[in-house]
Amino acid sequence: MPTIDHLNPPTGMMADNVVGFARALRAAGLPVGPGAVIDALDALQLIEIGNRDDLYATLEAIFVKRREHALIFAQAFALFFRAAEEWQHMLDSIPLPDHARKKPPPASRRVQEAMAPSTTRDFPSAEEQEIRLAVSDKEILQKKDFAQMSAAEIAEVTRSIARMRLPQAELRTRRFRPDKRGLKLDLRRTLRASLRTGGDIVDIRRLGLIDKPAPIVALLDISGSMSEYTRLFLHFLHAITDDRKRVSTFLFGTRLTNVTRALRARDPDEALASCTSSVEDWAGGTRIATSLHVFNKAWARRVLGQGAIVLLISDGLEREADSKLAFEMDRLHRSCRRLIWLNPLLRFGGFEPRAQGIKMMLPHVDEFRPVHNLTSMQGLIEALSSAPPPHHFSAIRSAA
The missing domain is CATH 1.10.150 (DNA polymerase; domain 1)
Structure with a gap:
């Protein structure tokens, strides 16, 4: 040969x-x-x-x-x-x-x-492109569906996502630290300070409760029906992971994969490449109930402590929708402080939960939100930074 x-x-x-x-x-x-x-x-x-x-x-x-x-x-x-x-x-x-x-x-x-011929594509100059993106195109890009974007638009959206920062949604803990305005007396430090004044208590030291950002746990569906959104969602999770380290990310299709360490890489391309190399069921089928069962059994106690917020990013199109799915969703809901379901199908104005899997999942979530464009991502950041809604379930359907 x-x-x-x-x-x-x-x-x-x-x-x-x-x-x-x-x-x-x-x-x-x-x-x-x-x-x-x-x-x-x-x-x-x-x-x-x-x-x-x-x-x-x-x-x-x-x-x-x-x-x-x-x-x-x-x-x-x-x-x-x-x-x-x-x-x-x-x-x-x-x-x-x-x-x-x-x-x-x-x-x-x-x-x-x-694939379009070069003669039919109009490439504006860098100055013209910057002017366009500065006004009208940026407004359109905020509300445009990720699945309908071109390569240039996805690149611009990726840069916008990388600049996103999650404000610190503080969660009060049971631990104390020195605080001049605290309500609890720090007897040890007060008595130690009194030694400088001959035993007279002049300076009273106080303790205040420690506030820490609430942990975030993301469960991202990477099945074939979610393939148009998966990469941009990973960019979003990488952005908030870089900003606050108490973020745990799991990918699931037919099985569950923990990619928390991979997303902590500074370079987003390196982080996403590490994620894809560690996942074996990329763009395959969907087994939500099985994946949630593995998470509830093996990971819930490790990552859902201290009032964690769970982001479930999925279209809810379960292959085997039965009572097991409802049981695992209820168990997940009871284990976290707040369960937010992010569903790209909410981009449709006339969306109705007709699929059996969606019907079983809806009663066990606190919020039901769209996540298909930059506007919906900004709305999610605002929701994570605010207090949870007073009612058990709120269906938020954005017209964006």
């Missing part, structure tokens, strides 16, 4: 296609450099180029370095190397009712923009 050293790199149409495909991937957000293009051209000499599956596997092995980039690569490959199908374009031009339209695949908007 010939080796790479004895073969010449592909030239002509195939080489142009590989270079163009690499540029499209880079425009869609994948870190593809010249070295990867050279590796791809060399690897294509060892496979049967006419076999679509072999071509896909070869290019994926070279261009995809992170698990979250696999979905973008799949969409880009399908659009770039597909045969011309005029009937499909005609079908797409026919107006269909909303219920008959298929849900666009994850990252499809980003990939379609990256």
